[in-house]
Amino acid sequence: MHNDMVALFTQTFSDSEGEAEGKTIGSLVSDLLNTTLEQDLQGFVTKQGERLIAGVLFTPLRFENGEMGYLLSPMATLTEYQGKGIGQALINFGLEHLKQQGVELVFTYGDPNFYSRVGFQQVTEAQFKAPHSLSYPHGWLAQSLTGELTPIEGTSSCVQGLDSPAYW
Template sequence: MQLSAPASPEAKPISQLFQTAFTDAATAEEGTLVAGLVTALLAAPAEAHVQVFTAQQDQALTGCILFSPLHYPQDTRRVALLSPVAVHPDWQGKGVGSALIRFGLEQLRLDGTEIAVTYGDPAYYGRFGFRQVTAQELPPPHPLSQPAGWQAMTTADTSTDAASFAPLQGPCTCLQPFDDPALW
């Protein structure tokens, strides 16, 4: 498996991967929604700092994750949102998603991002050092429909407690594709 941060990720195959993965896991409507979100994130200008990491096997796209910045104007720390994550149904359960997340978190650390945030299954993301946080510790861009899914970790030295960090000062803003209360 080859993990990389492609210099210019191709939007169509990546969006198709998300469409396939989310349709398989949920519904065609969910697949279309997430594929549209990914297409918008990939179309963001370079200064938006969307980071894309892919997994390939035999030149076939098997997985992809995206990180985009969360801005806390009253706080100097760099924060990135891990979302969305997709692994092709034929490759699920084979470590592709885990490898991508670990690779992406390491790239964030090397890039100087201090805190990674996600909004998903605590049992899954807890394996990587994420822990549930409150809106007081880390204000989200919009009210959360599933507060237990709001999780964060520091990307600092992994020999320390990766889940510990001082609360961030809100309010928080996100990139336009995520600036939809229905996503939260």
């Protein structure tokens, strides 16, 4: 499954963002799968037969005051399957799973137009500090799984695989 996940993300991001970005995101996924503690990694996939066609990973985002949310990153749906609601359904499945585990907050860093379709809204670093400076502040998004978004003071930290300014 590990190699299939890396291949899924590499191919999807190569198609949309170019080969270099595909390799970068493929390496990110490999790092997340290899360095994240099992209890800190929530991964979900969609398959057609034996072929992975979509995948999403969630990892903890911890704040210095002890509060914790999860970070949705990365997410990919193979190009030929995009636009059919597969990615949205997979994200919603993952969010529901997290909610059932008592998770209250989920963050992501990506396209607001896409992620707003699954309940995310733009937030600022004044409301929720990202682990690193954001190169695209409009892409910092959050969702409460239990009600309203209440800002959290202080810094945040993510798992080792995402803990590089290059991803932010």
